[in-house]
Amino acid sequence: MDYTWDFGSVFMYREALYTGLVGTLRIFVICLISGLSLGLAVGLARYSVRRALRWPAAAFIEFFRNTPVLVQIFWFYFAFPILAPFDIAPLTAAALGITLNSAAFSAEIFRGGIQSIDPGQWEAGRAIGMRHRDIMRRIVLPQAIRRMLPALTNRGIEIFKMTTLASAIAYAELLHQARLIASINYNPIEAYTVVALAFFAILYPIVRATYALERRMARGD
Amino acid sequence: MYQWDFTVVIQNSGLLWQGLLGTLSITGTALTFGLPLGLILALSRLSPRRWLAWPAGFVIEFFRTTPPLVQLFWFFFALPILIDIRMTPYLAAAITFSIQSSAFFAEVFRAGIVSVERGQWEAARAIGMQRPQAMRRIILPQAVKRMIPAFTERAIELMKTTTLVATVSYGDLLYEANELAQKTFRPIEVFTVTALIYFVFIFGVSLCVQAVERRLAVSGDSTVR
């Protein structure tokens, strides 16, 4: 192993990496917000008393949990524009795929969280004359979300990792930019090592925080 | 209104079939190496010896927290420069997904091992067993049974993740689909059918897992996630 590492060659293109980081963060924030909100809506529908809501929600969850995200992204990028009367940018296609996938996974988290709340809480709400909707909003969800926090953070970390898939359809995020730098400079080792370390540096503190959160919850609410 | 036409897909179903075999082959390889490696990592991480526990912990955490596509690119483009090997898409995918899934499997093993009651360790020690013996004869057999659902879930995740190999031109289902779509100019049909193939395959496995899980629940064994 007499390879001479040269991180200077990557550092030279730090602006390209910065563009990539911004691209990564942009798609991450879009998918985090839309994925979790859609997931909450689907999770509530899955738990609804109305069968007309429950059934489509279940189908949505099963379909998007059981197909690979990259297939969905490809579908939205290559196939969808033919059906829809407008062009689809890489960002849109990738965000759609990741959002729908994350919605399906977080819907199950929300459903599990809601079901974990003691039925006595529902009864107490009903006993003071609250309506189903108000009990959900004021009593059950606030407690459930606290309990779901570790699982939701994990989902967020998964979403962040998934953003790299956008590089497959040439969206300028971190990995795509690294590939660019590597092809210009022929320094793939440094370029990909830097990106791997960047992801680790960003996500590992959050992972640690999740562990701490889980430990705190295990000790008692 | 778009005219759907699935004939090209049917005519070229051999190509997709070949892709599915590619997907299964890389999934199988990753499982074959990932599972034992995962067990080794888990045992090392639980070891009282720091020089074993720390590196194992680092490998597990690093491969769990970095995106698999970055890992794949690193092994495919960077590794052959560091060491003198002829890197093929298959080899890169096999290395990446074996290590990546082993990191996740290690956590499943660890959770299963930790979930066995302390009393079992104590009982094993009380009849004169040493730690490795107790692990092999008493703890692991109980732990593995509880871990089955988590394992299968992880294996399903692995299968979905293998789609990434398409980006380094390994002929898996997604890659062949992409080729077919470009050749026939029928991306909607091709990608829709591809998504459905994945769905049917993975959902089928999920249903089996759920059935196993229910049977374990009936037999009174708790499972870990």
Place this chain on the structure above:
Amino acid sequence: MSDEPILRIRGLAKSFGDNRVLRGMDLDVKQGDCIAILGASGSGKSTFLRCLNFMEIPTGGEVTHAGKTIGTARPGKPRLYPESELTRVRQKVGMVFQQFNLFPHMTVLGNVTEGLRIVQRMDRAAADTRARAELDRVGLAEKADEYPSRLSGGQKQRVAIARALALAPDLMLFDEPTSALDPELVGEVLTVIRGLAEEGRTMLLVTHEVGFAYHVANRVIFMADGLIQEEGPPELVLKSPQNPRTQAFLARHKQFEF
């Protein structure tokens, strides 16, 4: 004061699948009544209470509250109980649970004001004043800003009582309010309930505290197999029961003293 009972119950029935838990209960609850319901576990006494504020939806019979029969009759089917009507009735029929069921993510004050603010749309200041008065009544005014996890079981149950009282119900239901408490904490809760009875509040109380029932209730009901077996003033039902099943039940609860 009219003769109209606060609650008139006729033929009330509840089945869970094939299991007929209530087989036709008749009862009039008048203003100022304090009715203790006794019975072995599985006799249907809790289900009966929970049907009165529709925690359980009855599968037969009628409940008439303040002259109005609740729900809509449907030919050949059980009555239909729309949520809007039930929320209105539940504000007038307060309930205290065996397991307290306080909202753990809200302070004591938040627990008591929740119904006032969300259900009755009272503004915050008025709700706070009202809630503090109720907390004062159960002797917990100084705990208003604590979270439930910091309270003892007895204190939790007193907060639950204040939460129900805040809505000014005309009837209170107590479902084994002291069964989940450590023995040394039972007294403080019973004292509060006794105080409410002495104020002349109307209440139904499912309990195992036979001695308390004797001293506080003006009527006692003994239930078995989903039916009222014996009913009357406590002196009669508890001291010289006529029904052999009441006698057997009381013989097993001999530890109480009058």
